[in-house]
Amino acid sequence: MTVFIASLFLPYTVNFRVDNPRDRPPEATPPLPNSAPDTVPPLPTAAASLFEKTNSKTQPGLTPGATTDYERIFASNLAKAEKERSGYPFPPSSLENRFLTESEAHSPAWGVTTSLNQPPKAPTLISPSPSILKHQDPIVAPNEKPVPAKTSDSAPVPPLGAKKPQNVNRKVSFSRAEWTIETAEQGNGGLRNAVRSAKESGYLGDMMWVGTLGMPTDALVEWTRNDIAERLEDEYNSLTVFVNDGDFDGHYTHFCKTILWPVFHYQIPDNPKSKAYEDHSWIYYVKLNEAFAERIAKNWKRGDAIWVQDYHLLLVPAMLRKMLPDAQIGFFLHIAFPSSEVFKCLAPRKELLEGILGANLIGFQTDEYCRHFLQTCSRILCVEATNEGIQMEDRFINVGTFPIGIDPTSWDKRRKAADVERWVDTISERYHDKRLIVSRDKIDSVRGIRQKLLSYELFLNTYPEWADRVVLIQVATSTTEQPELEATISDIAMRINSTHSTLAHQPLVFLKQDLAFPQYLALITVADALMITSLREGMNLTSHEFVYCQDGSNGDKKYGSLILSEFTGSASVFGNHALLVNPWDYRQCSEAIHTALTRDEKKRKEVWEELHRAVLQNSTANWVKSFNETLKKVWNEQSSREIMAVPRLSVPRLIEKYRQSKRRLMIVDYEGTLASWGSPRSIILTTPQRAITTLTELTDDPNNVVYVMSSRMPEEMERLFRQVNNLGLIAENGCFMREPNSDEWTHLADKDHIQNWKTSVSHILSYFKDRTEGSWIEERHCSLVFHYGSAEDRSVAARLAAECADHINDACKNQGVHAIPVEGALIVETSNTNKSSAAELAWRLCLEDPEKKDAGKPDFLLIIGDNREDEPVFRWANKLQKTKAVDYAMTVTLGSRSTEAKATLTQGVTGVLSCLQQLAAPSDKASAPVR
Incomplete structure (x- = not known):
């Protein structure tokens, strides 16, 4: 049996060397007149860092208001640090699938690589129309074909200032270039670590990755694509999905990052500058999901399992269910799932839910996200949601909680590397008399960097005696352009340092670059506290990595405190053993910093032991094992219940x-x-x-x-x-x-109990009956039935009935009462x-x-x-x-x-x-x- 693991990005990508052309001739296509092939700069000798952007010789900019140059230690000898990685995070050889990376690697934007030589992202020829009237087409379901647009006799005239197409054959340079397979910068680091750990532990047998290369591919000729796909499949157990660059950009950059990501993190994109209303990107989302489904279906054999990952591929389960009715399909969402009130703001809300429900098992990080999903399905699809899952008309879909974690074994090996130990010594020496608070986030609207800096500023103002004894090192990377947010953060950083710094001390080090992996490991090892103030986050694995590195085996620091936002999935794993905070409550965050710095070692050790125990219990190998075993179990149960599997009565x-x-x-x-x-x-x-x-x-x-x-x-x-x-x-x-x-x-049934809940529920039903023309309420001794089958508008009646069921199930959950939607009616009865x-x-x-x-x-x-x-x-x-x-x-x-x-x-x-x-x-x- 093979397990297909479908993720948007493969763990591998391609690095081209255009200065070493291959012997194979380019595709027989004559060059355009007066055109020259693209010239792409060769791969730098050392892996580039986000500190240095594309020029390894430049020094990173200092923190606004900086008074010392201490932070430059994170950029010195970077090339040497990268060369001495002992094979990490890249595999020691191309045949060994052993790689460890940050669970939350801050990869660059798609089409913008920092260390690999790849085809550049083609510029957009004509920007989307700013008029909302141009994008009024209705949402088309994945199984329907969009209505083709009317063609015009004459080509449209590009607007003033639009970029014109360049008559350059971009395929020539890359078709003749040598290439190698490298570990990709893009992708889910936590998932990669989990799969590698599960394979080494024996919990995962034959498996096959399914995903894209994470780079533009239009510049590659067909035979180059075929060669890459063949090698990845033969040597790296990876099925490559190729889509047009324009389709990928519309899917990932626009629909995923502009619409899905904000909404799933409670950031409804309704500000005047948002392009979220341009729902034309939905067609690209459907296209890419179709490409994944077709690639998997062509390689699937009976007995194989399919595991679809994250919000980029929400439609794939239903597409596969249509192609492969008997397939064993699991889906796991790595990010948060919002409440039904937020999710229903999405235009294709119904299509997205139906896409997910094609799976046999749906997994979430926490019980809260699981509950939100069940409630959303009940309200929007008007289906029966139970604690175990969703009851559809013809099948049952199990829903469960499977919190992901880290791989302790690999982290033990990596921490013992010489480069990490040297960085531990370097950072410890530079900040030997300081207390370090560390944080590493992306600069976006959900990571809470602004709230963190304001809380830190309040802490310094409230406890001035700490001003020259503590340093907050904030590592911040940016994958999207948010100039207003970055300007605000820069102003706060400037204010903090200008107010509280001296010639010899700088209380805030703000690194708007990422760190090399050894530096990152060393930093969380020597830190006195880690501060996470995400406004929403599925599971913050940086906190798990910090806890595991605080055992004192490397360096003098140990048992550091964890300040954690209560809105992260990790908060449900660690509970009150972490210093849980509301990121919007600056006073609470300030006091949490003070508590973290003033705890005695006995208390810190006691708390750390509980946190450490939680990290070990939620390891990556256990996560893979638990999900796959549950998927196999529920698939067997569901298959036995399928009406086609039930024999005729003899x-x-x-x-x-x-x-x-x-x-x-x-x-x-x-x-x-x-x-x-x-x-x-x-x-x-x-x-x-x-x-x-x-x-x-x-x-x-x-x-x-x-x-x-x-x-x-x-x-x-x-x-x-x-x-x-x-x-x-x-x-x-x-x-x-x-x-x-x-x-x-x-x-x-208890007659008194029934009479009590019927009194309150009857008011709710009456409210919805008054708003549904043609509906009526039937009262029985132990139940109430809201009949809407004869309503004048069945679609509106069904939507109101779904809201009614959701309201009753929420309000009466602790009373042993539930509302069950049936054909044309809603039955409210005791659940006991x-x-x-x-x-x-x-x-x-x-x-x-x-x-x-x-x-x-x-x-x-x-x-x-x-x-x-x-x-x-x-x-x-x-x-x-x-x-x-x-x-x-x-x-x-x-x-x-x-x-x-x-x-x-x-x-x-x-x-x-x-x-x-x-x-x-x-x-x-x-x-x-x-x-």
């Missing part, structure tokens, strides 16, 4: 078991099973004479105990079956039960009592009074139903046989949806009555059993 075999048994318990559903059922207002409550006759024949046998279960009220059930003697009745989905030969009803509760009571009554019919406990159990409310009874009966509490149990469904029943009847009500008649018939008239 009536002769059932009759054979019936004849061999001594005492029998049979529970049959009423609506849609014994009698056809339609709209509650159009149905006349009568039972077909054939059903009455069949039930009478069954109950006349003293060895039979027969129950009919229904959602109808007790008085209605009595009227329906008054002609049948010795018949047990189960009413209102298990809230009431009447034994055979009895006139008294047993209340299984269902049909299986009554079935279990009927079973116990048979065991407690075996002399009643002069027999022992039942050795034959038959359950027949047709809808979702019958599934708990199927589950209960199957469990009885699994535990050998009964010799034979058969569960039968009439529905076409996924089920836990063991068999299906396709003839509907007629088939049920025919089957029961054959059971009730004398043995000489019954059909011969099939063995």
Whole structure:
């Protein structure tokens, strides 16, 4: 079995050497007149750093208001530090997939490399129209084809100032260049480390990466692409997805980074300068997802598993489900998932949710994100959301929490490298008499750098005695242009240093560049505290790495304090053992800094041990193992419930078991099973004479105990079956039960509790009924039903019903009440009592009074139903046989949806009555059993 791991970027990319042309001739395309091939600067001898941009000889700019040059130590001898990486983060050889990198590597923007020689990103020929009227096309579902735009007789005239196409054959230089496979700068470092760790631990066998090269590829000729793809597949277990540069840019730079990323982090892009309204980028998002799905489908074999990663590929699960109905598909979201109120601001909200729901298992970092997703599906798609997942009409999708972590084993090896130890000594010597607070973030609207600096400024103002004893080293990288935010941060940094620095001390070191990996490791090793103030973040693995490096094995510092935003996923992992803060509460953040610096070693060690234990429990290998094992388990369960996997009921075999048994318990559903059922207002409550006759024949046998279960009220059930003697009745989905030969009803639900919640829920239902023309409310003894099937506008009614269900499930969660959406209605009932509760009571009554019919406990159990409310009874009966509490149990469904029943009847009500008649018939008239 092969596991396909689909991520937007492969762990590998290509480095070209255009100064060493290959012997293979370029594609037979004549050069354009008066044009020359592109010339690309050769790869620098040392890996470049974001400190130095593209020129390794320039010195990085100092922090605004700097009074010392201490920070220059992070740029000195950089080339030497990079050369002595001992194979990290790049693999020691091209055949070994052993690489360790920062879990949250701050990679450069797509098309802008800092250390590799790759094709440049082509300039946009014509910028998108600034008019919103140009992009009014509706969102097109992934499975639909967009309507082609009308063509014009004449080519459009570019606006004034637009860049003109350059008649340069960009393919020539790269088609003749030699190339090598290198570790990519782009991508999810935490995922790479997790996969490598799982393979080394034996938790992950055969696997195949699926992704893009993370660079522009339009400049590559077809045979170069084929060579690259072939080598990556053969030597690096990687399937390459090629898309046009324009499609990738529209997908990644525009839709992902401009729309999805902000919304998923509670930053709704509605400011005047936002281009989020230009939803034309949606078509590029669909295109790239289709390319991934097609690439995987062509290589998938039966038994393989597919694991789709992150928000870039939200549509891939559903696309694969359509291509590969039986595939084992998992999806994991590495970033936060917002509340339903925020998510519904997205124009393609429905399409995105349906795309995710193509998976068998959906994983999130925290319980909060998981709850938000379930709630969002309930509100927007009007589906039943349970604690375990989403119940669709034809299948169930499991949803769970799988927090990712780091790989302790690899970090131990990397920390012992000579370059890291030298950097530990260098930084410790330079700041030997200072307390270091360290942070590393991207400069964007969700990382909270501005809030952090303002809190630090407040700390220095509140505790001036610390002004010359503490240094905040803020490493900040920028992958997007946010000049206003950067200017604001620069002003705050200038103010801090101009107010609190001296000729010999600088309280803030602001590095607007990234660090080399050994420097980063050394910095979090010697720090006294790490400060993370993200406004939203899926899982901050920098905090995990900091905790692990604070064991004191490298350097003199140990047991550093962790100041962590409560809005990160890591806050749910570490709990109150970290100094949790609200980034917007500057006073709280300031006090957290003071607490971190003034704690005694005993307290710091006590807290660190708890944090360290959490890091070890949530390792990367365990994350991969847990998700894959859960995916396999739920896929097996879901596959067994698929209606196509459920065999037809063998009536002769059932009759054979019936004849061999001594005492029998049979529970049959009423609506849609014994009698056809339609709209509650159009149905006349009568039972077909054939059903009455069949039930009478069954109950006349003293060895039979027969129950009919229904959602109808007790008085209605009595009227329906008054002609049948010795018949047990189960009413209102298990809230009431009447034994055979009895006139008294047993209340299984708490009447006082029901009356209390019905009073409050009825007001909610009335609110939505008044806003839905044609809807009505049905009140039963133990439930309320909001019927909207006859509403004038069904789409609006369904949306309001979804909001109603979500509101009730939130408000009444602790009262044991839930709202279940069904076709054209919303049922509100107690969640503690269902049909299986009554079935279990009927079973116990048979065991407690075996002399009643002069027999022992039942050795034959038959359950027949047709809808979702019958599934708990199927589950209960199957469990009885699994535990050998009964010799034979058969569960039968009439529905076409996924089920836990063991068999299906396709003839509907007629088939049920025919089957029961054959059971009730004398043995000489019954059909011969099939063995």
